[in-house]
Amino acid sequence: MRNPKTHKTPFPDMGQRWLLLSFLYLLLSGNQISGLQDQEIVFPERVVSRVRRSADHRTDENVSYIIQTSNGTLILNLQQNRDFVSKDFEHFTYSKEGGLKALNHTVPRFSCYYHGEVEGIEKSAVALSDCHGLRGVLYLSEVHYGIEPAEHPFDGAHRLYRLDEPEGLSTCGVEETMDTSQTLLSSYFQLRRKKRDVLAVTSYVELGVVVDNLRYKADKSNSTAVEVETIELVNIVDGMYRRLNIRIVLTNLITWSSENPIDVTSGKAGDVLGRFSQWRGENNLQRCDIYHLLIGRGSFNGVVGMAFVGTVCSPSYATSISSFSAGATPQSHATVVAHELGHVLGMNHDDNRCPSNYIMFSADYNAQSFSDCSANDFEALILSGRGTCLQNPPDPSQVLSIPVCGNNLVEQGEECDCGSPKDCQNKCCDAATCKLTSGSQCAMGSCCDNCKFKVGGTLCRAQSNSCDLPEYCNGSFALCPADVYIMNGYPCNKSTSYCYNGECQDYNDQCRALLGAESRKAADICFQRLNMKGDQYGNCGVVSGSPQKCSQADSLCGKLQCMGVTLVQKPNTTVIINDYDGQKCWSVDFNLGPDVPDPGLVHPGSPCAQGKACVNYKCQNASALGFTCDIKGKCNDHGVCNNNGNCHCNDGWGPPSCDRSGYGGSIDSGPTHIDTSLRDGLLIFFLLVLPILILIVVMFIKRDALRRRFCRRRRRRGGNTQTQTTRANRNQNGYNNRNAAINTPKNQDNAFSDVFTISHNFPQRQPVPPNRPQPPLRRPPPQPSAGPPQWGWPNDL
Numbered sequence: 013m014r015n016p017k018t019h020k021t022p023f024p025d026m027g028q029r030w031l032l033l034s035f036l037y038l039l040l041s042g043n044q045i046s047g048l049q050d051q052e053i054v055f056p057e058r059v060v061s062r063v064r065r066s067a068d069h070r071t072d073e074n075v076s077y078i079i080q081t082s083n084g085t086l087i088l089n090l091q092q093n094r095d096f097v098s099k100d101f102e103h104f105t106y107s108k109e110g111g112l113k114a115l116n117h118t119v120p121r122f123s124c125y126y127h128g129e130v131e132g133i134e135k136s137a138v139a140l141s142d143c144h145g146l147r148g149v150l151y152l153s154e155v156h157y158g159i160e161p162a163e164h165p166f167d168g169a170h171r172l173y174r175l176d177e178p179e180g181l182s183t184c185g186v187e188e189t190m191d192t193s194q195t196l197l198s199s200y201f202q203l204r205r206k207k208r209d210v211l212a213v214t215s216y217v218e219l220g221v222v223v224d225n226l227r228y229k230a231d232k233s234n235s236t237a238v239e240v241e242t243i244e245l246v247n248i249v250d251g252m253y254r255r256l257n258i259r260i261v262l263t264n265l266i267t268w269s270s271e272n273p274i275d276v277t278s279g280k281a282g283d284v285l286g287r288f289s290q291w292r293g294e295n296n297l298q299r300c301d302i303y304h305l306l307i308g309r310g311s312f313n314g315v316v317g318m319a320f321v322g323t324v325c326s327p328s329y330a331t332s333i334s335s336f337s338a339g340a341t342p343q344s345h346a347t348v349v350a351h352e353l354g355h356v357l358g359m360n361h362d363d364n365r366c367p368s369n370y371i372m373f374s375a376d377y378n379a380q381s382f383s384d385c386s387a388n389d390f391e392a393l394i395l396s397g398r399g400t401c402l403q404n405p406p407d408p409s410q411v412l413s414i415p416v417c418g419n420n421l422v423e424q425g426e427e428c429d430c431g432s433p434k435d436c437q438n439k440c441c442d443a444a445t446c447k448l449t450s451g452s453q454c455a456m457g458s459c460c461d462n463c464k465f466k467v468g469g470t471l472c473r474a475q476s477n478s479c480d481l482p483e484y485c486n487g488s489f490a491l492c493p494a495d496v497y498i499m500n501g502y503p504c505n506k507s508t509s510y511c512y513n514g515e516c517q518d519y520n521d522q523c524r525a526l527l528g529a530e531s532r533k534a535a536d537i538c539f540q541r542l543n544m545k546g547d548q549y550g551n552c553g554v555v556s557g558s559p560q561k562c563s564q565a566d567s568l569c570g571k572l573q574c575m576g577v578t579l580v581q582k583p584n585t586t587v588i589i590n591d592y593d594g595q596k597c598w599s600v601d602f603n604l605g606p607d608v609p610d611p612g613l614v615h616p617g618s619p620c621a622q623g624k625a626c627v628n629y630k631c632q633n634a635s636a637l638g639f640t641c642d643i644k645g646k647c648n649d650h651g652v653c654n655n656n657g658n659c660h661c662n663d664g665w666g667p668p669s670c671d672r673s674g675y676g677g678s679i680d681s682g683p684t685h686i687d688t689s690l691r692d693g694l695l696i697f698f699l700l701v702l703p704i705l706i707l708i709v710v711m712f713i714k715r716d717a718l719r720r721r722f723c724r725r726r727r728r729r730g731g732n733t734q735t736q737t738t739r740a741n742r743n744q745n746g747y748n749n750r751n752a753a754i755n756t757p758k759n760q761d762n763a764f765s766d767v768f769t770i771s772h773n774f775p776q777r778q779p780v781p782p783n784r785p786q787p788p789l790r791r792p793p794p795q796p797s798a799g800p801p802q803w804g805w806p807n808d809l
Contacts, residue, residue, distance in 0.1 A: 050173060050174035051171060051172060051173035051174065052082055052173075053162060053170070053171060053172075054079050054081055054169075054172045055167065055169060056078070056159075056168065056170055057077065058076075058142075059075065059076040073091065073092045073416065074091055075090050075126065075142075076089050076131075077146065079172070086130055086152075087131040087132070088128055088130055089128050089130075090126035090127065090140075091126060091128055091416075092125065093125045093126055093139075093247055093250065093251070103265045103267065104265070104266045104267070105235070105266075105269040106267070106268050106273065124141050124142050125143075125243070125244075125247045126139070126140055126141065126142070126148075127247075127251045130150065133152055134153065136152050137150075137380055138150050139247055139248040139250075139252075139346075140159065141247060143240070144161070146159050146161070147160045147161070147342070148248060149248055149346065150172075155174065156378050156379075156380060157174055157175060158172075158343035158344060159171070175343065175344055214257050214258070214259060214405070214420045215257065215259070215394070215399065215402040215403065216258075216259050216402060216403075216404070216405045216406060216421075217253075217258060217259065217260050217261065217301050217302060217357070217402060218263045218299070218300045218301045218406060219260055219261065219301070219303075219304065219353075220265070220297065220299065220300035220303040220304070221242050221246070221262065221264075221303075221304050221306065222265075222266045222267075222268070222303060222304070222306065223238050223242065223265070223266070223267045223268065223306050223308075224272050224276055224308055225268045225269065225270070225271050225308075226276070226307065226309055227307065227308030227336050227338075228267055228268065228269055228308070230308045230337075230338040235267060235269065238267055241342055242262070242265055243262065245345065245346055246260060246262045248343065248346035249346050249349050249353070252346065252381065253350065253353075253382075255381055256386070258390075259420070259421060260353070261406050263300045263406075274287040274290075274291050277309065278556060279555060279557070280312055280313070280554070281315045281317070281318035281333065282318055282554060282609055283554070283556060284305075284312075285331065285332070285333050288303075288331055288333055289320070289329055290328075292328060292331055293327070293328040301324055301330060301401050302331070302332065302353060303330065303331050303332075304331070304333070304334070304353065305332070305333040306333075306334060307335050308336055308337065308338060309335055309337060310337050311335045312335065315335075316334055316335045316348050317332065317334035317335065317349075317351060318332065318352065318609075319332030319352040319353070319356050320332070320355070320609055321355045321356070321360070322356070322357075322358040323356055324358070324399055324401065325398060325400060325401040325402075326513055328513070329513075330356055331356070332349075332353060332355065334349055344378065347371060347380070350371050351371055351372060354371060354382070354386060357389075357390055358389050358390055358392065358393030358398065358399070359372050359382075359385075359386045359389040359390060360372070360389055361373065362374075365383075366384060366385040367383065370385075371386070372386045397473075397476060400473065400492075401494070401495065403457075403492070405421065405422055405491075418431055418432045418433075418446070419431075426446040427441075427447050427448045427455070428441035428447070428448055428454075429441070429446045430443050430455065430456075438456065439463065440452040441455040449463070451463070452464075453465050454490035455490070456490060457489075457491040458472045458473070458490075458491065459472050459486075459489060459491060460490040465487055465489070465490065466485045466487070467485070468484070468485060468486050468487025469484050469683045469684060469685045469686035471483075471484055472484060472485050472492035472493075472682075473492050473495060476514075477514075478511075478516050479498045479502070479512075479515055480497045480498070480515075481496050481497055481498060481660050482681065482684075483495065483496070483680075483681050483682055484677065484681060484682035484684055485682060486683060492682075493681060495514075496654040496680045496681060497511070497513070498511045498653070498654060498655070498660070499511070499638070499639055499640070499641050499652070499653045499654060499655055499657070500637045500638045501617075501625075501634055501637030505518055508619060509617075509618070509619050510617045510618075510619060510625050511617070512616055512637060513616075513617075515615075517615045518618070519532075519533035519572070520533050522572055522615060523572065523574035523577075526572065526574070526600065526611065527574050527578075527598065527600065528577060528578045531576050531598075532574065532575060532576050533573075534573040534574050534575040534596070534598065535592075535595040535597070536567075537593055537595055538573040538592060538595060538597035539562075539567040539568050539570070540564055540567045541590070541597070543561075543562040543570035543571050544563070544567060545561065546559045546560055546561030547559055548601045549601055550571045550573070550599060552567075552569060552571075553570070553613070554610070560629075565621075566629060568614065568621075568626065569620055569626035569627075569630060569631050570613065570614060570629060571599060571612055571614070572600075572612050572613065573597050573598065573599055574598045575595070575596050575597065575598060576596075586600070587599070599612075600612050613629075614626055616628070616637075617637055619634075625637055640653075641653030641657070647661065648665075648669060649670075650662050650671075651665065651667075651670040651676075654680060659678055660676075660677060660680075660681065663676040
């Protein structure tokens, strides 16, 4: 149901007008129409629903279009897609003389790009723009259409045509050998379940697009036309990836307006891909996660694209290319770009694994969705730790968009975005407002736990190998710092190998990764005999489709040769075994198709001689790997430089220069030590300081009662002492008095009597006979109240 509060443009005599305009259009462009199949002229009518986030946003966030076709009425329900272009998006031109130069261009209008669906048609999808008429794609179940303004667009005439190619399909040339028992059910509903269970965390691909000079000329050397066309293309690709919870964000655009800095016409697709990757590395283009080259030429003998597989976070090899010929449109080419980006994201061809009508099928069928196989491949990439750069969303301030709550992209003014209230399952985020729930510090990220930031110094990305470096939470941010590693060219594996792109390049590890845990590097003679042949089992790269022979000095930098291989049937592989001088040599040809580089080549950075490493299939001095760190001068011999050129200090030394005591790490890795000062301070306060303060306060409040009690104790102790003294004196005086009564004359009795009366207030006791033991001292009995004052224990104590 559409929003009832809409304005609908009236349709007077719609059928008659449609027939009349179709007839006129056929007269004007009859020759063009006759060459196309499954197409017709339509006149879309706009239906606007104004749903604004605030009074300042005066754009149509939700619109609908009604399209009358010969087969019925299509109602397109659309929502703006304004978060697929970075706010700091820049358009550069490139020339060999001047290098990269930013264009002073007008920021394009991004409020006219939409995603949506066709009302009443299950599993439909729409991605289009209405900046200057409707341009985009409509996916109607199994049928896919493109729409664009007609050549003579009077009265809103548009051309609606099928995108399916009935013949001459462009393929990747993959020879399928996988067991059909691996076929998986990949319905839309299964993919929805996977999105909830596995792909719950949104991934963000920051994409850079390079347009070659041929395509630039096909757009009449108009930089604005190139820009609009590229943005339209990325809008469609972003719509395809949304079902995998992956967002494609266009970060920058480079146009080779002068000439192509690399050769894009000779050789095979793999040759051009290698040149493009080398060009990217030489120009230090590390701003984006992936760079894609659009080439304005026809296919490479039927191959329309090529990409490295699973290299998304590599600074050099996260690249892909595609043939965007002069006659192609963004609508028809979007599937090709999505397919090649899928390879970089770790996705393999579907073919026998999954039904064929999906994006990662090896032939171009203009599919619009990914299969469950592709979702599994991408999941494996993330779980293996090779997709860490995709987990950091673009800075909200750098996304050029009107904030739309519920699109899974955190934009300006939002603290979180977990999708619509119906889909959101994040207790830390209020889906209705895109604000954190009460008491929450964060909603997602590897440094967010139970809605709270993890304490600074908590390990969030472990060291994967000796050339990798760990990263730690900083205690105030939900995301783990960017992945860093030791600078290329640093010795590793007991100085027998070199670090390159975060891995210690060892032949044994490469063999184990390709051919099993028991595999290891073959003898040097295997490399020499096989790689000097120059065939699919031994070569130093492929140029123009021909394997190149290695020289003896470079033989260790060509095809990887292994031994100790356990014979396991692998899909798309051919294994040969040779014996040279008693040495078993295993060589593998990976038949992955022309759009996938050969994974069986020795990795760059592998050691090939003392002090030398493989670079571009040549055994060169290890300095060519680019290690420029002065460990003694820059890091005071207490650390090593990372790939950003900053010191990563050893334990016991602190960054940035490792010249003072600390806990190790770098300014890029986050604090390596869990800061317990707050916890320790709180423990001291609550267990020591607070009890003392409470005791002081209680003593102050009860000071009078405590003073009285203290004084009574003093009087009691004084009374006890005086009583005991009095008893002792009394006994002594009683004894003396008795002796005096015997030896003293009577006339002295009065004097002694007076003395005893003054000194003692107790009645005289009878003298104890000498032969009787003295009774123990005890408190005297109470005296009558009429008598003289008595000393004794207070009654109130």
